[in-house]
Amino acid sequence: MTVGVLALQGDFREHCAVLRRIGVEPVEVRLPRQLARVERLIIPGGESTTIGRLLVMYQMLEPIRERAGRDLAIWGTCAGAILLANEVVGQKQGGQPAIGAMNLTIQRNAYGSQLDSFEAPITMPIIGEAPLPGVFIRAPRIVALGQGCEAVGWLEDGSVVAARQGRLLATTFHPELTGDDRVHRLFLEL
Template identity: 55%
Template sequence: MTVGVLALQGAFREHRQRLEQLGAGVREVRLPADLAGLSGLILPGGESTTMVRLLGEYGLWAPLRDFHASGGALWGTCAGAILLASEVTGGSPSLPPQPGLGLLDITVQRNAFGRQADSFTAPLDVEGLETPFPAVFIRAPVITRVGEAVRALAQVGGQTVHVQQGRVLASSFHPELTNDTRLHRLFLALAGERAY
């Protein structure tokens, strides 16, 4: 099985390292052709407005939707969660609404936990894990609305920060910035349902 990490910008190298720790085949994805034969794809944290622009420049919007439609598993972390959402709020009121892939029936508020200086780590009780996960929040979004088909898997301070809808996961935090590989292992299990 081979999984991909969107490698346009952000923390893609750290995701790759966690996946390789678990013995997965990993491919960095920059062009539509890079999606061929993948079982799953991680959209990493970074700067969501930059990612939106680069997805357009590299012609990835439709191929990513096609990848999802054909059964590929997706996991968006921090900015990647914003890209997957059906609705995005927050940011500057002078900016136009930020487009997204619309593959996850959630509303995400950008930078809801504050600026870089407000970053923190919290022990997170995640459905499916026996002990708390050390979640790293950096300029993190918050999931303010969860659609009927979406399962909320973790909260911090009463705010939803980790969800699943079918073969799509989204996390407000950065699981790749810890040495704990349990969430990456769960993603590989999800992607493995489509293994070629």
């Protein structure tokens, strides 16, 4: 299994470090030829508009769309989740290049600015009973799930913070910034 981490912008280094810690040597994906080599792709947190524009600039948006969920499992964290969503609340049409492969609606910066970032425990039975530490930095919020998309992680108030659709996974938090590698391991099993 070859796992890639989109390394155009954002916290890709942190994802790579977690993968190495659990025994997987990641491919840092910056070009189409690197994308063609991977069977799994992590799209990290960062700035979703910038990442989307870089995907277009480096001619990777269409190849990712074509492979998403088929021969390419994808996990998007924070900004990556925004890029995976087929609808972004409050966004102008055509305002941001996106993959749009998951039947979910997401709201950018739903909890406020950088100053409003927070940590909270997440209930995610798909990875075990113990709560998962959640780091939310200018985090989006999943506001609706469409056909075939299921919630797999929640905050204490019931807010959905993780969703799965086949071989696609979206988390609105940053598991790579904690010492808990269970979501990375889940992604490797998709």
